[in-house]
Amino acid sequence: MRRNAVWVVATCVDHIYEGYTAHPKRMVCTYVTPDGRELRWVLAVGPDFPLVGEAVPLVYDGRNEGLAKRQDGKGKRRISLGLGWTLLAVILLVLGATAEYVL
Secondary structure (H helix, E strand, O other): OHHHEEEEEEEEEEEEOOOOOOOOOEEEEEEEOOOOOEEEEEEEOOOOOOOOOOEEEEEEEOOEEEEEEEOOOOOOOOOOHHHHHHHHHHHHHHHHHHHHHHO
């Protein structure tokens, strides 16, 4: 997606309520593509749920404009493969060192 990435700012426009609850479950945001089309993006409720009228930075693949991702550091974060292997190695070293003293 990096090669075809398009950065946009979406505006949150409405809540989506589901079932019999007073609290919204999702938020509808809209953004405009470079050719002027307005698209919708739906955000699931979370601890960093935006308010109506709030701007949310997004990035989408230019080949598939409907698949946008949040890009303000508030979305899900992934651990890189290298960092994951390093953390695993450190944990195993610590466990190996402590097991030696226990036995």
